[in-house]
Amino acid sequence: MPSSLASHVVLFPFMAQGHTLPLLDLSKALSLQQIKVSIVTTPSNAKSIAENIANYPNINLVEISFPIVDGLPKGCENTSQLPSMEFYGPFLHATKQLQRPFEQALKTMIKSKTPPLCVISDFFLGWTLASCQALGVPRLVFHGMGVLSMAIGKSAWVHAPQQKSMSMFEPIDLPDMKLPFTLTRADLPGELIDSPNQDDPESQFLREAMEAEAKSWGVIVNSFQELEKSHIPSFESFYKNEAKAWCLGPLFLHDRMKGLEKCTNQKDSSMLTPWLNKQVAPDSVMYVSFGTQADVSDAQLDEVASGLEESGTPFIWVVRSKTWSLPSGMEEKLKGRGLIVKEWVDQRQILSHRAIGGFLSHCGWNSVLESVSAGVPILAWPMLGDQFLNARFITDGLGAALSVKRIRNTDSNEVLVSREAICEGVKELMGGQKGKSARERAEALGRVAGRAVQRGGSSHDTLNKLIDQLRAR
Numbered sequence: 088m089p090s091s092l093a094s095h096v097v098l099f100p101f102m103a104q105g106h107t108l109p110l111l112d113l114s115k116a117l118s119l120q121q122i123k124v125s126i127v128t129t130p131s132n133a134k135s136i137a138e139n140i141a142n143y144p145n146i147n148l149v150e151i152s153f154p155i156v157d158g159l160p161k162g163c164e165n166t167s168q169l170p171s172m173e174f175y176g177p178f179l180h181a182t183k184q185l186q187r188p189f190e191q192a193l194k195t196m197i198k199s200k201t202p203p204l205c206v207i208s209d210f211f212l213g214w215t216l217a218s219c220q221a222l223g224v225p226r227l228v229f230h231g232m233g234v235l236s237m238a239i240g241k242s243a244w245v246h247a248p249q250q251k252s253m254s255m256f257e258p259i260d261l262p263d264m265k266l267p268f269t270l271t272r273a274d275l276p277g278e279l280i281d282s283p284n285q286d287d288p289e290s291q292f293l294r295e296a297m298e299a300e301a302k303s304w305g306v307i308v309n310s311f312q313e314l315e316k317s318h319i320p321s322f323e324s325f326y327k328n329e330a331k332a333w334c335l336g337p338l339f340l341h342d343r344m345k346g347l348e349k350c351t352n353q354k355d356s357s358m359l360t361p362w363l364n365k366q367v368a369p370d371s372v373m374y375v376s377f378g379t380q381a382d383v384s385d386a387q388l389d390e391v392a393s394g395l396e397e398s399g400t401p402f403i404w405v406v407r408s409k410t411w412s413l414p415s416g417m418e419e420k421l422k423g424r425g426l427i428v429k430e431w432v433d434q435r436q437i438l439s440h441r442a443i444g445g446f447l448s449h450c451g452w453n454s455v456l457e458s459v460s461a462g463v464p465i466l467a468w469p470m471l472g473d474q475f476l477n478a479r480f481i482t483d484g485l486g487a488a489l490s491v492k493r494i495r496n497t498d499s500n501e502v503l504v505s506r507e508a509i510c511e512g513v514k515e516l517m518g519g520q521k522g523k524s525a526r527e528r529a530e531a532l533g534r535v536a537g538r539a540v541q542r543g544g545s546s547h548d549t550l551n552k553l554i555d556q557l558r559a560r
């Protein structure tokens with residue numbers, strides 16, 4: 088660690104890939120500003136994080152042990168290791184037991200030559216606020232989500248109870264917000280629709296995290312002003328003490344725009360890049376991925392395979408299920424035209440390849456930002472949480488995506504996307520008039536995203552202002 092570094096920032100990511108990766112990107116952006124960064128995490132998460140930051144001498148890891156708790160399989164230190172979503176609640180609660188070791192670690196850092204300017208911790212780690220307040224260090228909360236979806240989520244938390252009797256597709260009014268599209272209850276995350284006032288342990292955990300968030304010194308957002316400026320004031324109105332929302336994103340671009348991103352995540356590139364290089368026509372390949380959390384049934388995966396096959400479009404499809412395999416006869420039909428990958432791929436690298444012309448996506452916020460930054464239009468298929476709002480925003484708000492037709496089975500309440508809907512959506516995105524205009528919008532937004540992280544750009548300058556303000560405290 089170079090000794091000349093004058094400032095020090097502590098990051099504490101939540102142990103889920105979609106939450107950790109953007110904070111690692113932030114650590115690299117800070118490191119580019121010659122700031123020392125300490126990332127607090129648990130031993131098994133430390134292994135993968137260490138690989139990711141291997142080439143960044145200003146970033147170091149501080150390990151604290153994950154507790155052993157009843158109801159959680161031993162060794163589960165990341166949501167990706169949970170046997171099913173049933174374990175999510177116990178996992179959230181287990182993280183609270185990290186408080187003591189975190190405080191010990193923070194005390195040691197405070198006594199060091201470069202005491203931390205602040206702690207940036209994930210929304211889910213709301214209990215870090217009490218530790219930070221006790222030790223006199225400002226806590227900033229980090230959300231993996233965008234400004235609009237967070238503002239809608241907070242407003243709906245307050246106003247949704249009054250709207251509970253409404254049908255799923257009736258427009259709802261959030262009095263404190265100016266929305267870029269007509270919002271219905273079907274767009275809201277499930278926990279807001281079902282009952283925001285439940286007393287179950289998970290709701291209670293979230294309520295505590297929200298209370299801690301509201302009292303934090305500020306909030307770091309992985310977004311950029313040009314994308315979501317008009318929603319920032321209503322978002323900030325939920326914070327006490329005039330806390331500010333600092334839009335520093337797209338976080339992964341800070342490093343990439345300087346050509347500094349190292350090959351940390353690219354086990355796949357030996358196979359995928361040559362395959363993509365062979366696809367001579369630009370914008371001709373569809374990339375398909377549903378992120379790290381959504382569980383997609385085997386029947387639905389079969390429909391995706393058939394839809395992609397019928398569309399005639401070349402594709403790369405990342406499948407999370409280890410047990411699912413292609414329906415019989417399909418492998419032959421797809422030979423040479425489609426690549427199905429079951430390992431972790433470097434999504435950002437794939438999206439930035441000139442051959443990629445569309446992304447069939449679940450609309451996790453990271454995927455939305457990565458696609459837009461690469462100028463790639465999305466075929467939106469939201470599955471859970473904020474993804475419905477992200478999909479509405481990118482489609483109806485920004486015009487950089489089309490929606491895939493989803494049908495809800497009224498008996499089972501399951502959503503099915505048919506092979507016909509997938510085929511139709513892929514064809515329109517890749518070759519239709521609507522797809523063409525979505526691509527133009529995505530490309531324009533990609534140029535703006537790139538400028539935001541460069542010297543003089545909104546996110547670059549906001550990062551400097553944040554550090555100046557913390558130093559001046």
Ligand SMILES: O=c1ccn([C@@H]2O[C@H](COP(=O)(O)OP(=O)(O)O[C@H]3O[C@H](CO)[C@@H](O)[C@H](O)[C@H]3O)[C@@H](O)[C@H]2O)c(=O)[nH]1
Pocket residue numbers: 104105106108230231232376377378379380381405430431432433434435450451452453454455457471472473474
């Ligand atoms: O093989 C893979 C799979 C994923 N990724 C990366 O993993 C991240 C995935 O993030 P995201 O697209 O946001 O999906 P999830 O991980 O499913 O996102 C969770 O977290 C997001 C941020 O809070 C929320 O918006 C989502 O609803 C929630 O499911 C992205 O950076 C991808 O580039 C890879 O690089 N390779």
